Amino acid sequence: MWGGRFTKGRSAIPELPEVETIRRELSPWLTGRIILSANLVDASPGPKYANLERAVSQRIMTVKRRGKFLLLPLDKGDELIVHLGMTGIISPTAPKKHLRVKLELNPGENSTLYFQDTRRFGRFLLVPAGQYQSLPTLAAMGPEPLSKDFNPGQFQKALQASATAIKTYLLSQKPVAGVGNIYADEALWRSRIHPLSPAKQVAKRQIPLLLNAIKEVLTESIAAQGTTLNDYRTVNGDLGSFRNRLKVYGHENEPCPNCGDVIERIVIAGRSTHYCPRCQKAHKEVKR
DNA sequence: CGAGTGCCCTGACAGC
DNA sequence: TGCTGTCAGGGCACTC
Numbered sequence: 001m002w003g004g005r006f007t008k009g010r011s012a013i014p015e016l017p018e019v020e021t022i023r024r025e026l027s028p029w030l031t032g033r034i035i036l037s038a039n040l041v042d043a044s045p046g047p048k049y050a051n052l053e054r055a056v057s058q059r060i061m062t063v064k065r066r067g068k069f070l071l072l073p074l075d076k077g078d079e080l081i082v083h084l085g086m087t088g089i090i091s092p093t094a095p096k097k098h099l100r101v102k103l104e105l106n107p108g109e110n111s112t113l114y115f116q117d118t119r120r121f122g123r124f125l126l127v128p129a130g131q132y133q134s135l136p137t138l139a140a141m142g143p144e145p146l147s148k149d150f151n152p153g154q155f156q157k158a159l160q161a162s163a164t165a166i167k168t169y170l171l172s173q174k175p176v177a178g179v180g181n182i183y184a185d186e187a188l189w190r191s192r193i194h195p196l197s198p199a200k201q202v203a204k205r206q207i208p209l210l211l212n213a214i215k216e217v218l219t220e221s222i223a224a225q226g227t228t229l230n231d232y233r234t235v236n237g238d239l240g241s242f243r244n245r246l247k248v249y250g251h252e253n254e255p256c257p258n259c260g261d262v263i264e265r266i267v268i269a270g271r272s273t274h275y276c277p278r279c280q281k282a283h284k285e286v287k288r
Numbered sequence: 289c290g291a292g293t294g295c296c297c298t299g300a301c302a303g304c
Numbered sequence: 305t306g307c308t309g310t311c312a313g314g315g316c317a318c319t320c
Contacts, residue, residue: 119297137315
């Protein structure tokens with residue numbers, strides 16, 4: 001099961017569906033296991049790798065997820081937090097390079113956990129359970145996108161709180177958890193909202209459309225993710241079904257699947273942003 | 289304190 | 305072929 005699935009390069013960016021898939025696989029492996037040792041390898045203690053020594057002799061109670069964070073409550077009051085960043089990989093197989101953390105578990109199947117992270121954007125740390133002050137994005141995170149807490153009333157209220165560009169605001173994780181760069185573009189395209197529209201100026205009738213688009217793209221990609229991972233295990237690379245479903249992301253200068261106009265790429269908040277200038281009119285033009 | 293900018297980090301890739 | 309430069313991006317420190 002754990003063969004080489006996560007060990008090849010060019011893995012997809014870990015977005016919420018992929019983190020959820022990983023969570024589901026970690027759960028039967030790690031739930032109930034006791035951490036015998038926790039060591040940094042090719043990494044230095046700091047905000048991204050904090051307090052791991054406290055993990056020793058604690059039992060992993062469960063494997064949870066909030067947005068793109070993995071949360072592993074331990075039985076003596078601490079919580080192990082893992083964020084995969086761009087390139088983080090959790091595996092029972094030792095990586096050849098860029099190993100950052102090594103956990104020894106009580107004897108049993110796969111008794112070593114390796115955290116590999118090529119680009120060092122990931123995190124692997126311990127905090128007192130629920131104390132997320134050192135992780136401000138997690139502390140201020142909005143509702144889970146596939147939960148009932150993510151509803152039109154809540155979403156509209158959240159959008160009213162910010163004048164920043166809707167794309168930027170979605171990436172902040174504040175109005176809703178787990179929406180990354182790819183899904184933000186896809187959801188905005190589906191709901192015909194310009195990525196630079198100020199959040200508080202998104203038309204009221206479009207708010208439930210955006211909400212549904214977010215739920216749809218995440219649900220569809222969770223469904224496609226299994227396929228992607230299955231393909232991934234047997235074929236070279238991971239250009240699986242999910243990637244083929246993207247309508248605008250990565251399709252700069254190609255025709256919009258909806259209207260045929262040319263998809264444009266701009267940079268918002270330092271992230272590449274893809275949209276159809278015809279389907280996704282700027283707020284002013286919509287209003288006029 | 290909200291909003292905006294740049295940094296972290298490495299590998300893939302383009303261009304010469 | 306091999307070197308150099310550019311790009312990618314989640315989260316956060318920093319600035320105003």
